[in-house]
Amino acid sequence: MTFLYVIARPRLVGAEAISKSMSYEIVIGLEVHLQLNTKSKVFCGCSTNFGSAPNTQTCPVCLGFPGSLPVLNRQALELGAKVAIALNCQIAKEIRFDRKNYFYPDLPKDYQISQFDQPLAQRGILNIITGESEKKIKIRRVHLEEDTGKLFHQKDHSLIDFNRSGMPLLEIVSEPDMNSPEEAYLYLTALKSILEYIDVSDCNMEEGSLRCDANISIRKKGDNALGTKTEIKNMNSFKGVKLALEYESKRQAELLEGGKKIIQETRLYNTEKCVTEPMRSKEEAHDYRYFPEPDLVPFDFEESFLEKIHKGIPELPEPKRNRFIKDYRLSNYDSAVIVSDKDTADYFEKCAGLYGNPKAIANWLTGDVFAYMKENNVLIKDLNLKPEHLSDMLKMIDSGVITGKIAKTLLIEIIATGADPRRLVKEKGLEQISDVSLLEATTSQVIRENPKSAEDFKNGKENAIMFLVGKVMQQTKGRADPNKVNEMLREKLKGVK
Amino acid sequence: MMELNTLTAHNLTELLKKGDISPLDICNSIINRIEKTEKSLAALAHFDKEKALERCGNLSKTAEKGELWGIPIFIKDNICVKDELTTCSSKILKGFKPPYNATVIDKLTGLDAILMGKTNMDEFAFGSSTETSCYGPTRNPWDLERIPGGSSGGSAAAVAGDEAIFALGSDTGGSIRQPAGVCGVVGLKPTYGRVSRYGLIAFASSLDQIGPITKDVEDAAILLKAISGHDEMDSTSADIPVSDYLAGMKKSIKGLKIGVPKEYFIEGMDKEVKNSIKAAIEKLEKLGAVCEDTSLPHTEYAVSVYYLVATAEASSNLARFDGVQYGLRADNIKSMMDMYKKTRKEGFGDEAKRRIILGTFALSSGYYDAYYSKALKVRTLIKTDFDKAFQKFDAIVTPTSPTAAFKIGEKISDPLTMYLSDIFTISANLAGIPGISIPCGFTKNNLPIGLQILGKPFDEETILRIAYNYEQNTDWHKRKPDIK
Numbered sequence: 001m002t003f004l005y006v007i008a009r010p011r012l013v014g015a016e017a018i019s020k021s022m023s024y025e026i027v028i029g030l031e032v033h034l035q036l037n038t039k040s041k042v043f044c045g046c047s048t049n050f051g052s053a054p055n056t057q058t059c060p061v062c063l064g065f066p067g068s069l070p071v072l073n074r075q076a077l078e079l080g081a082k083v084a085i086a087l088n089c090q091i092a093k094e095i096r097f098d099r100k101n102y103f104y105p106d107l108p109k110d111y112q113i114s115q116f117d118q119p120l121a122q123r124g125i126l127n128i129i130t131g132e133s134e135k136k137i138k139i140r141r142v143h144l145e146e147d148t149g150k151l152f153h154q155k156d157h158s159l160i161d162f163n164r165s166g167m168p169l170l171e172i173v174s175e176p177d178m179n180s181p182e183e184a185y186l187y188l189t190a191l192k193s194i195l196e197y198i199d200v201s202d203c204n205m206e207e208g209s210l211r212c213d214a215n216i217s218i219r220k221k222g223d224n225a226l227g228t229k230t231e232i233k234n235m236n237s238f239k240g241v242k243l244a245l246e247y248e249s250k251r252q253a254e255l256l257e258g259g260k261k262i263i264q265e266t267r268l269y270n271t272e273k274c275v276t277e278p279m280r281s282k283e284e285a286h287d288y289r290y291f292p293e294p295d296l297v298p299f300d301f302e303e304s305f306l307e308k309i310h311k312g313i314p315e316l317p318e319p320k321r322n323r324f325i326k327d328y329r330l331s332n333y334d335s336a337v338i339v340s341d342k343d344t345a346d347y348f349e350k351c352a353g354l355y356g357n358p359k360a361i362a363n364w365l366t367g368d369v370f371a372y373m374k375e376n377n378v379l380i381k382d383l384n385l386k387p388e389h390l391s392d393m394l395k396m397i398d399s400g401v402i403t404g405k406i407a408k409t410l411l412i413e414i415i416a417t418g419a420d421p422r423r424l425v426k427e428k429g430l431e432q433i434s435d436v437s438l439l440e441a442t443t444s445q446v447i448r449e450n451p452k453s454a455e456d457f458k459n460g461k462e463n464a465i466m467f468l469v470g471k472v473m474q475q476t477k478g479r480a481d482p483n484k485v486n487e488m489l490r491e492k493l494k495g496v497k
Numbered sequence: 498m499m500e501l502n503t504l505t506a507h508n509l510t511e512l513l514k515k516g517d518i519s520p521l522d523i524c525n526s527i528i529n530r531i532e533k534t535e536k537s538l539a540a541l542a543h544f545d546k547e548k549a550l551e552r553c554g555n556l557s558k559t560a561e562k563g564e565l566w567g568i569p570i571f572i573k574d575n576i577c578v579k580d581e582l583t584t585c586s587s588k589i590l591k592g593f594k595p596p597y598n599a600t601v602i603d604k605l606t607g608l609d610a611i612l613m614g615k616t617n618m619d620e621f622a623f624g625s626s627t628e629t630s631c632y633g634p635t636r637n638p639w640d641l642e643r644i645p646g647g648s649s650g651g652s653a654a655a656v657a658g659d660e661a662i663f664a665l666g667s668d669t670g671g672s673i674r675q676p677a678g679v680c681g682v683v684g685l686k687p688t689y690g691r692v693s694r695y696g697l698i699a700f701a702s703s704l705d706q707i708g709p710i711t712k713d714v715e716d717a718a719i720l721l722k723a724i725s726g727h728d729e730m731d732s733t734s735a736d737i738p739v740s741d742y743l744a745g746m747k748k749s750i751k752g753l754k755i756g757v758p759k760e761y762f763i764e765g766m767d768k769e770v771k772n773s774i775k776a777a778i779e780k781l782e783k784l785g786a787v788c789e790d791t792s793l794p795h796t797e798y799a800v801s802v803y804y805l806v807a808t809a810e811a812s813s814n815l816a817r818f819d820g821v822q823y824g825l826r827a828d829n830i831k832s833m834m835d836m837y838k839k840t841r842k843e844g845f846g847d848e849a850k851r852r853i854i855l856g857t858f859a860l861s862s863g864y865y866d867a868y869y870s871k872a873l874k875v876r877t878l879i880k881t882d883f884d885k886a887f888q889k890f891d892a893i894v895t896p897t898s899p900t901a902a903f904k905i906g907e908k909i910s911d912p913l914t915m916y917l918s919d920i921f922t923i924s925a926n927l928a929g930i931p932g933i934s935i936p937c938g939f940t941k942n943n944l945p946i947g948l949q950i951l952g953k954p955f956d957e958e959t960i961l962r963i964a965y966n967y968e969q970n971t972d973w974h975k976r977k978p979d980i981k
Contacts, residue, residue, distance in 0.1 A: 060597050064817050066590070066698040067577045067599060069731050099813050101860070103837055110816030160821070289860035291869060294702035294810055296732050 064108030589844025599696020617651030646676030671922025678947020812856030
């Protein structure tokens with residue numbers, strides 16, 4: 001439920017504290033690997049279902065058998081182009097692929113079909129919101145490639161599952177434009193939000209459909225040259241990315257403070273110990289010997305193909321957020337929270353079409369509804385609360401049929417039963433009581449039973465009346481109209497001098 | 498019984514249609530011949546008599562008969578046949594049986610041809626002599642002391658030695674045309690993209706093509722038509738209609754313009770070869786073609802360019818033979834790296850190792866621009882040479898090889914001299930154009946000499962037409978070797 005975390009709450013934590021006190025600046029660039037949700041793999045017809053029995057979704061092509069040849073899946077290209085357009089990238093005129101050569105058992109051909117010097121797209125922009133200000137993070141490149149198989153290390157041998165081999169992967173590389181682990185976190189959530197809007201991936205970090213590597217370095221504030229960077233791998237949640245980067249920036253700062261040098265290397269994040277550990281140094285880095293993939297013919301992107309993709313892109317989070325602020329007069333915060341998830345935004349707009357007070361909808365949505373969703377770990381699309389029902393409930397509050405307090409319990413009741421709120425109110429007798437004759441007895445009783453408070457009020461203690469109102473509300477199980485009760489109590493206490 | 502194994506496919510089809518013979522007669526004739534000559538030739542990598550007979554027996558006997566019904570065919574050992582050994586004559590693919598057919602195999606069996614077995618080759622098609630095979634060298638039927646050319650030496654020797662009616666080879670730098678030339682048979686390398694490469698175990702993906710090796714030009718036309726066409730499984734296969742080669746080649750060559758590039762008549766070239774080619778050119782002129790000298794100025798760079806591009810691609814294509822999934826895995830391995838190293842050390846022969854190392858070097862960072870990238874640029878220049886020449890000419894004729902077959906062992910320890918065997922055939926692969934080699938004479942030692950005819954992209958029809966007209970007016974193709 002990412003939408004709960006969208007807005008930065010600027011605070012000084014770990015790494016930032018260190019870097020600020022020692023006047024270092026953190027520089028972070030992110031590489032995101034995204035599994036595109038195509039029906040079949042990127043260079044063969046095998047299914048992309050997750051969780052099938054090992055090696056059941058394979059064929060000679062994705063097993064890299066000799067003599068087999070790749071054929072590009074147009075849907076993968078389409079989804080890749082969709083991402084490129086959504087990230088405001090320049091799309092390549094010619095599509096071509098390269099081979100990245102390295103030996104590893106999860107890579108059946110011992111080369112990966114990828115894109116090297118001519119990626120699918122370049123030079124994009126992604127906006128993130130830090131507090132109340134915006135920051136533009138530049139996207140360096142977006143390219144399409146094939147995924148590898150998966151290794152399972154046993155005691156004295158390893159097993160390989162090639163179901164993942166040949167799944168379409170989109171690599172999205174940012175410029176080193178982020179200056180804190182928090183910004184890296186915001187970049188990832190903003191990116192994920194866009195990717196979910198355009199429906200190109202499940203974006204599930206646990207299932208591995210979204211993976212992230214980070215490059216991080218630090219430098220003295222004011223320095224122009226970048227410091228020596230390390231690459232961090234093996235982070236399996238957005239939170240993990242942030243924690244790993246906090247640890248790593250602290251580690252680098254401590255090294256520099258101690259007069260030591262940072263070694264350029266790849267480090268693995270240890271999720272249990274919450275530390276980064278060396279994996280391989282630059283000297284051990286591969287020479288991938290990229291060269292143009294001779295098995296796939298380069299071809300030009302047709303204008304009509306791109307136009308079709310363009311038309312398929314819905315309103316994205318950022319323009320939607322601005323529109324919500326303008327059209328519904330929502331606050332920056334409410335608007336950002338609501339649009340970060342497309343289903344939530346759609347839900348909001350449905351309600352807004354049924355009920356004329358968008359601010360009230362936003363309050364209920366981000367308040368009680370989100371709280372319920374979080375508590376019960378349910379997504380809005382699975383939530384048993386029709387927009388009509390929420391709107392009806394809000395209308396009943398406005399017209400005085402129910403109190404706001406009753407509405408809170410009614411909401412839970414609606415979600416639990418899925419029933420029409422008006423029917424529920426009738427059946428359960430939840431209508432607000434504003435009839436003086438019905439409240440007569442209760443107000444008198446409360447004054448009788450709380451003589452001390454009654455006396456206090458009479459002696460000028462204005463607050464005491466609230467206590468008595470509360471008592472009446474309690475007696476009526478929240479159904480009494482609090483304004484009416486207040487009025488009646490004052491009248492009664494004035495009369496009895 | 499007539500010696501059916503000596504006939505061509507089109508002869509046999511006629512006899513089959515008449516009902517004079519049965520597919521089993523042909524099969525038996527082939528088997529008899531193999532039993533007699535295979536010990537001398539060593540042309541075959543995998544041959545199982547019982548299986549061949551079984552396939553023959555399984556042949557459909559319905560009225561609906563494919564164009565190659567009952568005709569046996571041999572396949573080079575780098576083309577995948579489902580559940581049959583396909584080893585590229587390499588130890589590293591020991592025991593490998595692909596779980597699928599190459600597209601050409603599906604096409605052939607779809608036309609009711611009978612798969613007989615696999616032919617020997619240079620390991621992974623690396624060579625011009627079939628000496629680098631892990632099964633040992635194949636011998637030239639015209640002189641058993643000599644090489645049959647390569648890398649499709651097994652296919653060429655089997656066809657020339659009448660162990661096969663016809664066969665498939667593959668050509669990356671001359672591997673169909675050069676062995677056909679030195680064995681005195683017909684070999685055709687199609688335009689890049691004419692025949693699907695799906696199921697051809699890649700040597701150099703941007704150069705490889707499968708093609709026919711046959712006893713005459715008509716069979717080459719028949720077999721080419723059978724295997725050509727667009728294939729959805731191969732992105733590099735062209736979606737261009739396949740011509741009716743058989744009808745097209747029978748037209749006269751009167752008025753056709755043929756270029757003779759001066760760069761193909763080099764210093765130190767074998768005199769007998771040179772004279773045979775000159776005579777062939779005169780013959781073509783007599784038949785009405787207009788032959789003129791021309792120039793392909795970048796020819797001298799072809800061998801260098803080829804040995805960078807082809808080895809670079811090969812180094813990557815052969816990476817997958819790593820001991821993980823199939824083929825050889827070395828014993829007593831201690832780690833992953835140990836498995837890679839030992840398996841590849843034991844599995845690959847010297848020439849394969851040489852080319853993998855050369856290609857890896859050419860692609861390495863710091864050398865890429867000077868070697869691979871530069872080679873691609875020169876490759877474009879070589880292609881442009883041909884484009885220009887074909888603006889003026891319908892075809893180009895050259896010798897297939899600078900010499901007739903050399904002796905086994907003569908060049909195996911001198912790779913650079915060996916590489917020059919392909920000096921006249923390599924350019925066609927770099928330019929992607931079609932080429933055919935046909936017999937055009939013999940040396941005084943009775944060794945065949947090949948004439949190469951190169952054509953415009955996807956114009957196999959014209960080179961077949963020139964070849965057919967020449968063949969019909971000469972009788973080099975009728976001579977048979979006497980295998981002791």
